[in-house]
Amino acid sequence: xxxxxxxxxxxxxxxxxxxxxxxxxxxxxxxxxxxxxxxxxxxxxxxxxxxxxxxxxxxxxxxxxxxxxxxxxxxxxxxxxxxxxxxxxxxxxxxxxxxxxxxxxxxxxxxxxxxxxxxxxxxxxxxxxxxxxxxxxxxxxxxxxxxxxxxxxxxxxxxxxxxxxxxxxxxxxxxxxxxxxxxxxxxxxxxxxxxxxxxxxxxxxxxxxxxxxxxxxxxxxxxxxxxxxxxxxxxxxxxxxxxxxxxxxxxxxxxxxxxxxxxxxxxxxxxxxxxxxxxxxxxxxxxxxxxxxxxxxxxxxxxxxxxxxxxxxxxxxxxxxxxxxxxxxxxxxxxxxxxxxxxxxxxxxxxxxxxxxxxxxxxxxxxxxxxxxxxxxxxxxxxxxxxxxxxxxxxxxxxxxxx
Amino acid sequence: xxxxxxxxxxxxxxxxxxxxxxxxxxxxxxxxxxxxxxxxxxxxxxxxxxxxxxxxxxxxxxxxxxxxxxxxxxxxxxxxxxxxxxxxxxxxxxxxxxxxxxxxxxxxxxxxxxxxxxxxxxxxxxxxxxxxxxxxxxxxxxxxxxxxxxxxxxxxxxxxxxxxxxxxxxxxxxxxxxxxxxxxxxxxxxxxxxxxxxxxxxxxxxxxxxxxxxxxxxxxxxxxxxxxxxxxxxxxxxxxxxxxxxxxxxxxxxxxxxxxxxxxxxxxxxxxxxxxxxxxxxxxxxxxxxxxxxxxxxxxxxxxxxxxxxxxxxxxxxxxxxxxxxxxxxxxxxxxxxxxxxxxxxxxxxxxxxxxxxxxxxxxxxxxxxxxxxxxxxxxxxxxxxxxxxxxxxxxxxxxxxx
Numbered sequence: 001x002x003x004x005x006x007x008x009x010x011x012x013x014x015x016x017x018x019x020x021x022x023x024x025x026x027x028x029x030x031x032x033x034x035x036x037x038x039x040x041x042x043x044x045x046x047x048x049x050x051x052x053x054x055x056x057x058x059x060x061x062x063x064x065x066x067x068x069x070x071x072x073x074x075x076x077x078x079x080x081x082x083x084x085x086x087x088x089x090x091x092x093x094x095x096x097x098x099x100x101x102x103x104x105x106x107x108x109x110x111x112x113x114x115x116x117x118x119x120x121x122x123x124x125x126x127x128x129x130x131x132x133x134x135x136x137x138x139x140x141x142x143x144x145x146x147x148x149x150x151x152x153x154x155x156x157x158x159x160x161x162x163x164x165x166x167x168x169x170x171x172x173x174x175x176x177x178x179x180x181x182x183x184x185x186x187x188x189x190x191x192x193x194x195x196x197x198x199x200x201x202x203x204x205x206x207x208x209x210x211x212x213x214x215x216x217x218x219x220x221x222x223x224x225x226x227x228x229x230x231x232x233x234x235x236x237x238x239x240x241x242x243x244x245x246x247x248x249x250x251x252x253x254x255x256x257x258x259x260x261x262x263x264x265x266x267x268x269x270x271x272x273x274x275x276x277x278x279x280x281x282x283x284x285x286x287x288x289x290x291x292x293x294x295x296x297x298x299x300x301x302x303x304x305x306x307x308x309x310x311x312x313x314x315x316x317x318x319x320x321x322x323x324x325x326x327x328x329x330x331x332x333x334x335x336x337x338x339x340x341x342x343x344x345x346x347x348x349x350x351x352x353x354x355x356x357x358x359x360x361x362x363x364x365x366x367x368x369x370x371x372x373x374x375x376x377x378x379x380x381x382x383x384x385x386x387x388x389x390x391x392x393x394x395x396x397x398x399x400x401x402x403x
Numbered sequence: 404x405x406x407x408x409x410x411x412x413x414x415x416x417x418x419x420x421x422x423x424x425x426x427x428x429x430x431x432x433x434x435x436x437x438x439x440x441x442x443x444x445x446x447x448x449x450x451x452x453x454x455x456x457x458x459x460x461x462x463x464x465x466x467x468x469x470x471x472x473x474x475x476x477x478x479x480x481x482x483x484x485x486x487x488x489x490x491x492x493x494x495x496x497x498x499x500x501x502x503x504x505x506x507x508x509x510x511x512x513x514x515x516x517x518x519x520x521x522x523x524x525x526x527x528x529x530x531x532x533x534x535x536x537x538x539x540x541x542x543x544x545x546x547x548x549x550x551x552x553x554x555x556x557x558x559x560x561x562x563x564x565x566x567x568x569x570x571x572x573x574x575x576x577x578x579x580x581x582x583x584x585x586x587x588x589x590x591x592x593x594x595x596x597x598x599x600x601x602x603x604x605x606x607x608x609x610x611x612x613x614x615x616x617x618x619x620x621x622x623x624x625x626x627x628x629x630x631x632x633x634x635x636x637x638x639x640x641x642x643x644x645x646x647x648x649x650x651x652x653x654x655x656x657x658x659x660x661x662x663x664x665x666x667x668x669x670x671x672x673x674x675x676x677x678x679x680x681x682x683x684x685x686x687x688x689x690x691x692x693x694x695x696x697x698x699x700x701x702x703x704x705x706x707x708x709x710x711x712x713x714x715x716x717x718x719x720x721x722x723x724x725x726x727x728x729x730x731x732x733x734x735x736x737x738x739x740x741x742x743x744x745x746x747x748x749x750x751x752x753x754x755x756x757x758x759x760x761x762x763x764x765x766x767x768x769x770x771x772x773x774x775x776x777x778x779x780x781x782x783x784x785x786x787x788x789x790x791x792x793x794x795x796x797x798x799x800x801x802x803x804x805x806x
Contacts, residue, residue, distance in 0.1 A: 133588050140592075143585045173588075177580020182546045185536050185576075188612030189543075193596070196611055208599055209591030212615035 020244050021201065023138070025271060032278050035073060035243075035270055042246050044074045044268060051075070054082060059121035065340050066114045066269065074243055074268040076253065081238055081265040085122065090402060091236040092229075093118055094220045094264070096129035097157065099149035100139045104156050105290035106370070107272035109377070110337070112160040114269070115240045119166060124238075125229060125401035126167045128157060129220050133172040137209040147173055154389050156293060159380035162392070166401045168229060169392045172216055180225045183259075187215040190255040199247045217245075218252040221264035228397050237264040242271060273333055277309040293378065297371045304331065304367050312352075312359035323355035324362075331359070331366045338369050423647050424604065426541070428674060435681050438476060438646075438673055445649050447477045447671060454478070457485060462524035468743050469517045469672065477646055477671040479656065484641055484668040488525065493805060494639040495632075496521055497623045497667070499532035500560065502552035503542045507559050508693035509773070510675035512780070513740070515563040517672070518643045522569060527641075528632060528804035529570045531560060532623050536575040540612040550576055557792050559696060562783035565795070569804045571632060572795045575619055583628045586662075590618040593658040602650045620648075621655040624667035631800050640667040645674060676736055680712040696781065700774045707734065707770050715755075715762035726758035727765075734762070734769045741772050 018028045020038055027033045039046055052067050066072050081091055095115045097108070119126050130153060132146035141149070150171045157169065176184070193211065196202060202210055221237050223230035239249060246268060253263040274289040288307050291300055311329030313319035326332050332352060339345050348365065351357035421431045423441055430436045442449055450473070459466050469475050484494060498518045500511070522529050533556060535549035544552070553574045560572065579587070596614065599605060605613055624640050626633035642652060649671060656666040677692040691710050694703055714732030716722035729735050735755060742748050751768065754760035 133584070136588055137592050143589065173585055174581065176584045178577065181536070181579045182576055185539055185612055186546065188615055189540050189610050191611050192608050193605065193611055193614055194607040197607070202596070204597035204600070205595050207592050208594050208596055208614050208618070209588055211596055211611050212591055212618075215611070215615075 021247055022244050025244055033271065038243060039074050042074075042243070042250070044076045044243075044246060044266065045078075047073050047075045047078070047267065051079060051082075054079075055121070058082060058086060061121055064114055064117040064121075066110065066117075066337070068342070069336050070270075071110065071337060072114060072240070072267050072269045074266075076249070076266040076268075077263060078238070078265050078267050081236055084236060089236065090124070090233070091122075091238055091265075092124055092223065092401075093122075093126040094129070094237050094239050095126070095241060096131060096217070096220070097153055098131045098135045098138075099146060099153040100135040100141070102149060102152055103292045103294045104153065105292045106338075106373070107290065109156075109160065109293065110269060110272055111240055111242060112157055112162075116160050116162055118238070118240060118267075119163060123402060124166070125398055126162065127220050127226060127229070128162075128167065128169040129217070130154060130169065130171045131213075131217065133176070133209075133216060134213055136173075137207070137213065143173060147171060151389055154392065155381055155384040156377075158384045158388060158392055159377055161380070164388075164392055165403075166398060167392060168226065168395075168398065169389075170395075171393070174393070175395070176216065179227045180219050183219040183222050183225045184215040186259045187218045187252070187255050188212070190258050191215070191251060195251070199251055214248060214251055217248045218255065221249065221252045221256070222259075222261045224261075228395050229401065234261060236262045239264050239266045241266065241268060243268040244271075272337065273330060275303060275307040275309065275330060277328065277330060278333065291370055291374065293374055293381070295374060297375070300371050300374060301367045304363050304370070308334070308363060308366070310359045310363075313355070316358065319358060320355045324352045324357075324359065326353050329362075331362045334366055335362070335369060338373060339365075424650055425647050428647055436674065441646060442477050445477075445646070445653070447479050447646075447649060447669065448481075450476050450478045450481070450670065454482060454485075457482075458524070461485060461489060464524055467517055467520040467524075469513065469520075469740070471745070472739050473673075474513065474740060475517060475643070475670050475672045477669075479652070479669040479671075480666060481641070481668050481670050484639055487639060492639065493527070493636070494525075494641055494668075495527055495626065495804075496525075496529040497532070497640050497642050498529070498644060499534060499620070499623070500556055501534045501538045501541075502549060502556040503538040503544070505552060505555055506695045506697045507556065508695045509741075509776070510693065512559075512563065512696065513672060513675055514643055514645060515560055515565075519563050519565055521641070521643060521670075522566060526805060527569070528801055529565065530623050530629060530632070531565075531570065531572040532620070533557060533572065533574045534616075534620065536579070536612075536619060537616055539576075540610070540616065546576060550574060554792055557795065558784055558787040559780075561787045561791060561795055562780055564783070567791075567795055568806075569801060570795060571629065571798075571801065572792075573798075574796070577796070578798070579619065582630045583622050586622040586625050586628045587618040589662045590621045590655070590658050591615070593661050594618070594654060598654070602654055617651060617654055620651045621658065624652065624655045624659070625662075625664045627664075631798050632804065637664060639665045642667050642669045644669065644671060646671040647674070675740065676733060678706060678710040678712065678733060680731065680733060681736065694773055694777065696777055696784070698777060700778070703774050703777060704770045707766050707773070711737070711766060711769070713762045713766075716758070719761065722761060723758045727755045727760075727762065729756050732765075734765045737769055738765070738772060741776060742768075 018033055019026050052063050056063050085091060093115055095111050115126060130150040132150040135141055136143055136146040154169050196211060196214055219225045223233055223235050249264060249266055256263040276289055288303060291303060309330040311325035313322050335345060348362060352362050421436055422429050455466050455470050488494060496518055498514050518529060533553040535553040538544055539546055539549040557572050599614060599617055622628045626636055626638050652667060652669055659666040679692055691706060694706060712733040714728035716725050738748060751765060755765050
């Protein structure tokens with residue numbers, strides 16, 4: 001996700017504050033993102049513990065670590081969606097990716113890992129949009145290169161374990177048209193230029209492709225964009241995404257009732273921090289800021305040992321005395337995303353926080369956990385064939401998508 | 404073609420002057436459109452007599468009455484296109500219609516009659532775009548109604564006699580996608596918002612569908628939008644259209660070389676005047692301003708006798724003395740469009756202009772000519788079946804399109 005070249009008045013106003021939009025995430029004065037402020041500003045709701053428990057009851061399984069630990073921390077109408085689900089109404093999941101680079105880092109996998117859990121737990125179909133058109137325009141990639149990256153990224157996505165009998169992956173360049181294009185036009189009719197400027201901060205020197213794009217990201221929120229899956233069933237949609245995508249779906253939710261659809265519900269995550277510290281998302285332009293799913297065990301070890309920002313004290317003596325500052329410690333933060341064992345994490349919190357565990361020890365634990373995840377992902381991705389990509393991307397009915 | 408609700412600074416500047424854009428045509432102070440000024444303002448070229456003669460030589464047939472009489476009076480690069488045609492290079496024709504109403508009037512038929520002549524004379528393929536998406540947005544029609552009108556209009560277009568082995572008719576709602584969408588994105592990347600505001604006069608309160616539309620009308624100018632017809636052949640395109648469509652293709656020609664295509668050539672017509680006089684185009688909102696292809700013989704007779712603005716004098720005595728003012732006489736103007744016989748038109752010009760022929764007589768001649776055209780169109784349209792519409796709109800190769 002990249003910066004807009006030009007900012008509008010609104011984003012200038014908040015320049016000294018934090019900026020979070022689909023192309024830019026930066027905290028105030030290089031500090032941490034203030035997620036409470038973000039919830040207030042965006043007008044979404046905090047995902048309370050009671051809602052996590054409700055998910056557990058409804059799905060009869062432990063909530064995903066990303067729910068238990070508050071990685072997914074905000075929502076829109078998720079409660080309403082669960083009300084209708086409890087009454088036996090169907091819904092589908094929609095998530096996506098802008099294919100701008102070959103190699104994904106761990107932050108990229110978070111929405112997909114979580115979406116796979118939602119698909120399994122609720123037994124619902126899923127559509128995954130690859131916005132190759134967006135990246136062609138924003139990153140100035142050729143059409144062909146964007147489509148190539150879309151297919152490469154699709155392999156990483158498939159490697160997360162999605163159920164082919166419930167999942168449709170599509171590239172915009174391939175799929176826009178027909179029912180999908182009709183929804184794009186219906187959406188576009190409801191949104192003025194001034195409105196998108198207010199939401200996304202486009203300027204007059206931005207090209208019209210950017211102005212045209214928001215309806216493309218909005219359209220999958222409506223089931224009629226997928227007649228081969230949903231026919232004319234007006235079922236609800238739940239969108240798991242990082243909170244920087246909220247502007248698109250604020251616009252979508254505004255439009256939905258005007259064109260006869262349910263507002264999509266959202267469940268929104270915080271950002272996975274850079275190795276260097278928690279002041280935004282990881283940056284594709286600095287390979288040492290992130291662990292990539294293509295990194296070798298040696299690279300993972302080196303990156304964590306050299307770059308992972310530590311909350312440990314400067315000397316062993318001081319560390320034993322004061323303990324680590326867990327608020328800023330990246331190894332602990334990363335473990336809280338990826339170490340599934342609650343008891344073990346609690347143990348580390350106590351030992352490391354009190355100074356009994358040293359930085360080298362927690363880093364070693366993190367190296368083990370991430371190496372295992374990356375290794376498993378690499379094996380799973382190597383098993384994804386071009387035929388499997390074609391199969392996931394085939395425009396086809398999914399007769400067992402709710403089973 | 405309808406008015407924009409809001410005008411930009413530029414169109415305000417020329418408010419007291421004439422306004423010609425895809426949604427508004429109005430002459431200065433209710434007078435006639437000044438086509439010379441329009442050519443200067445748009446920067447296109449006058450279609451000189453020598454070019455008409457060149458067409459005659461190249462095609463071995465009499466030029467169409469619309470060429471001989473200067474109905475098509477302006478062009479862009481038509482000469483260059485003929486240069487390449489003479490060298491044996493191929494080109495294709497592209498024209499279109501915005502399906503906003505059921506019944507077409509004679510003015511709507513002019514580009515199609517002329518395009519049929521070009522297809523026959525040059526033996527070239529033709530694509531016809533039905534911009535149902537545009538009309539859905541500008542006229543606030545439902546998607547379904549726009550598509551219904553597109554099919555109804557397709558019947559009138561087919562009734563003009565196009566060769567099914569050389570003609571592909573498409574609805575945007577059906578056809579946008581794939582190669583066509585890729586070209587839309589390539590075009591959109593090259594055009595800033597400020598640019599479309601300058602060309603089309605959109606405002607911030609216009610919806611983004613309008614801002615997104617110009618690339619849709621531009622894309623058929625490039626052969627790769629039709630892979631089933633042209634594969635990867637980068638052949639030239641000639642666009643016959645009324646001159647109010649020039650802004651779209653000025654934008655298209657600006658973009659073309661930047662994305663590796665030839666600039667489309669244009670051949671542009673003046674407007675068919677309203678029955679009430681020559682100060683713009685006919686208006687769909689006033690049924691008495693136009694002859695519709697659905698009008699009965701009796702309606703045609705009534706409309707011409709009651710509404711056709713006459714250049715004849717107020718009394719027979721004055722008429723015999725001064726003759727008719729042919730400059731403002733609508734029956735004479737209409738005959739110059741639709742009476743194919745040059746000698747007969749010349750005879751009428753002399754007799755009526757000198758006052759020997761009376762208004763009633765020229766009106767009777769016009770009633771006969773138009774009744775005949777409308778009758779023939781009605782019969783041809785009645786013979787157009789839904790199967791024929793499907794056949795013309797089928798996405799299919801046209802192996803004999805240059806024969």
